[in-house]
Amino acid sequence: SLKKGSQTLAEHISAFKCTCDELTAIRRPVNDKSMVFSLLNGFGPSYDAFITFMMNPPIPSYKQVVALLQSHET
Template sequence: MASFPSPTTLSLNHLLSFVSTKLDSEKFLVWKKKIDPLLLSQDLYKYVDPDVPIPSRTIASENNTQVPNPSYIEWQSMDNLLISFLQATFTAPTLSQTPSFPTSRTLYSHLGSSFASQVNARTHQLTIQLQTIQRGSQTINEYISQIKSIFDALANTSSPISDSTLVLNTLRGLGPDYDPFITAI
């Protein structure tokens, strides 16, 4: 059975400073990119990992009666602290919309499944936005800035776009004034 050491509340509070992105409906993947390595580096990922067994609540004593398992008690204490830590990384609206869960594992699993559809919808929306963007009356700097914003947002999804796709969509939206430039490229 795996041992579950107990980082202190103070050390978890210190770790909060490494999570500059609070979890909200548009930043799940960015948040997850920060949380996962942090949990792994502190040997806390095992609390949210469904492949790591949770210690049993009781164990058999010398006289074959069931007694509370000290490993479970330690695990439960750390798991509750981890729930509080994870919730401290949420925005207020996200926290108010998140139900209570008995373990950090069920909380973490819920976050992954509930944000998956939002991530897919946001990725789809950004991809369409990039495919249909037009320079119109914008200056070249405004146009490129808008494309960069879309590209950066897509980079933080599960489906970042390639450089060639970015270039093709950027050139396509420039308009007829840039046809000689586009042809040359």
């Protein structure tokens, strides 16, 4: 499975989503595009090609990016 540091990809996505949910809970919601940029920015050089592909317009939604990341893991 893909790793991001010591976390699996699924763990990284889950932790990121939890942070976004916590921000929403304190009335500081993160918009979809910011979520995409922030999630992808958290990955290292091994994801450069994927990130470049995702950043080409039209930029996919957060849910689409997560689904594409997860499809690489299976």
